[in-house]
Amino acid sequence: MKAELAANFDRGKNMGKIRTILVDDEPLALRGLKIRLDKFDDVEIIGTCSNGREAVKSIKEMKPDLVFLDIQMPGFDGFSVLRSLVGEAEIPLVVFVTAYDQYALDAFEAHALDYLLKPVDEERLAEALARVREAISQRVAIEQNAKLVELIEGMDEPSKEALTAILEKPVETHDQRFDPHLRIKDRGHITIVSVADVEYIDAAGDYMCIHVGEKTHILRETMKTMEKRLDPKIFQRIHRSTIVNLDKVREVKPHSNGECFLTLEGGTELKVSRSYKDVVGRFL
Structure with a gap:
């Protein structure tokens, strides 16, 4: 063959x-x-x-x-x-x-x-x-x-x-269906973060840690509601408490034990849970 x-x-x-x-x-x-x-x-x-x-x-x-x-x-x-x-x-x-x-x-x-x-x-x-x-x-x-x-x-x-x-029919844009920005409230101030700049998000109880470059913003939100706000074509869950921006992934590192790690453009390395390893298949 x-x-x-x-x-x-x-x-x-x-x-x-x-x-x-x-x-x-x-x-x-x-x-x-x-x-x-x-x-x-x-x-x-x-x-x-x-x-x-x-x-x-x-x-x-x-x-x-x-x-x-x-x-x-x-x-x-x-x-x-x-x-x-x-x-x-x-x-x-x-x-x-x-x-x-x-x-x-x-x-x-x-x-x-x-x-x-x-x-x-x-x-x-x-x-x-x-x-x-x-x-x-x-x-x-x-x-x-x-x-x-x-x-x-x-x-x-x-x-x-x-x-x-x-x-x-006009093509529905991402802005119409999903949030293009996240508004972070902190001590009376509101920081507007572009969703496209977010590298990954991890959960800490009822709070979300929004990682943008070297900065981390804290947002009171649940993982379930956060997922609904983000475009699933770009943001995917790789762990029960972690969502990653797929456009920020620069390297995929499979391990012999079946686990896998993603390296983001900022250098952060994230572990992909076995329950979400199908996400890795999209890169291969």
Whole structure:
């Protein structure tokens, strides 16, 4: 298998760049897939999208050869993206990406070229790209997409009107759903802290210690209510009493005993509880 993959990889070098768009609502998943794809010389990532409506717009404007498309996205999933492309002169080859095995069958029924399970395995990724190269070299992309369009047109929900309404609805920003700032009251003074600057938060009873650079602010709050105020795509719990800003993580250190430590950009090292080790999988 590895020899066959290597042969396909070498063949791909002579085919020109495969213009690719990545679509996923999880920033870490996008980052991880991009890092893996950077190892393939013939893959050119021309764009990344964090939601379905953005994906439709980018695909129509940029006309990529290939799209790695997350199936399960809130509000407008991967299948809805494809339904919205029906009627387009060119639909790119599609490799579905999903965190759930239950969607694998749906991916095959949609005649996608291939599908990947999260966290993405490097050998499976290489196999998927081998299929992509084969499809391009044999010029079967048109036939492949004809099957895909036929399947999509047969789907009853959502209707074209519903899809149009979703596409035209303004994208909800983080500021609308989550707090962009934390207001820290101390002795009559209020300090406004940008959530994006927070490295991590740990609990001390009913108080939260907000760590921003070398400063620590104390806020009377419970862990449960704090989690609701923060964007889960950026802030994740790694311990029952610790929340970390994933954008501040600079190094992941797995240990032989199964434990793991995260090193933040300020140098702080945090232990990941075994109960939350799935968070680490997003970096790998």
